[in-house]
Amino acid sequence: xxxxxxxxxxxxxxxxxxxxxxxxxxxxxxxxxxxxxxxxxxxxxxxxxxxxxxxxxxxxxxxxxxxxxxxxxxxxxxxxxxxxxxxxxxxxxxxxxxxxxxxxxxxxxxxxxxxxxxxxxxxxxxxxxxxxxxxxxxxxxxxxxxxxxxxxxxxxxxxxxxxxxxxxxxxxxxxxxxxxxxxxxxxxxxxxxxxxxxxxxxxxxxxxxxxxxxxxxxxxxxxxxxxxxxxxxxxxxxxxxxxxxxxxxxxxxxxxxxxxxxxxxxxxxxxxx
Numbered sequence: 001x002x003x004x005x006x007x008x009x010x011x012x013x014x015x016x017x018x019x020x021x022x023x024x025x026x027x028x029x030x031x032x033x034x035x036x037x038x039x040x041x042x043x044x045x046x047x048x049x050x051x052x053x054x055x056x057x058x059x060x061x062x063x064x065x066x067x068x069x070x071x072x073x074x075x076x077x078x079x080x081x082x083x084x085x086x087x088x089x090x091x092x093x094x095x096x097x098x099x100x101x102x103x104x105x106x107x108x109x110x111x112x113x114x115x116x117x118x119x120x121x122x123x124x125x126x127x128x129x130x131x132x133x134x135x136x137x138x139x140x141x142x143x144x145x146x147x148x149x150x151x152x153x154x155x156x157x158x159x160x161x162x163x164x165x166x167x168x169x170x171x172x173x174x175x176x177x178x179x180x181x182x183x184x185x186x187x188x189x190x191x192x193x194x195x196x197x198x199x200x201x202x203x204x205x206x207x208x209x210x211x212x213x214x215x216x217x218x219x220x221x222x223x224x225x226x227x228x229x230x231x232x233x234x235x236x237x238x239x240x241x242x243x244x245x246x247x248x249x250x251x252x253x254x255x256x257x258x259x260x261x262x263x264x265x266x267x268x269x270x271x272x273x
Contacts (some may be wrong), residue, residue, distance in 0.1 A: 019245060025112075026248070033112065037148045037169060039052070039272070040171065041054050041177075045101050047077040047231060049074060050206055052103065053223060054147065054148050055069045055147060055148065056262045065136040065137065068136040069209075069211075071134060071208045072128060073132055076129070079097075079099075079127065080099065080175070100123055104119055120139070123137050129243070130194060131252075133249065135186060135251045142178070152222040153265065154251070159185065159216075160184055160216075162186065164183060165185055166201050170206060172207045172210075184198075194249060198242070201240070207227050209226060209227075210227050212244045225245055227242050228245050229243045
């Protein structure tokens, strides 16, 4: 009897231990992990950091190119414009310097259990201060990223729509990426007249640069925005009123900086002189 009770007690303990064996998640949950959680990374700079999302990883020419979308304000401290003496022009000119940032790719057991990170170095290849967007390129040119988020395409079916269920995913407070759920709640503009979309999926410090996803008519979870700021009422933060830079602004940003191939744009062949 004692042996039986002891064995039963041990089994109960094992069932309660995080990371112990458990039932396989459903196919829909596995899809959510692969399409939303796994492409999310932690972006670290000297003054702090935020989140980012892998939106491209493929071979271009002889090298693999892997690109991460984030907010400009996450990496702005690593972009400096300084005046330096130019001996040819015989005057001081403005010179921009961009420092590399650190990317942490998360690894998992049992689909959901974060077991650590793999660090990567990344360069700031494009940014737009007004749109609060930035693009980072991982310096590893040999290995493809195993998980890449899909961008919501330009389709005739329109959308997304208010009341669409959405998920905000990011490494909030520097923790392993986690999702929150809500709905798309509104379309607005900032003081510059640029678009912002409101969602009720709660976000917190560190979510900046992550992603806002919707389950589209194509049966996939697709990125429709980058969480950029949270609403404030007086001295209080209102986390369930988060504003994201929408896919419309993301498309403009990518094309303006010659990354339209991420969107599937056909690249023009250079003309002979």
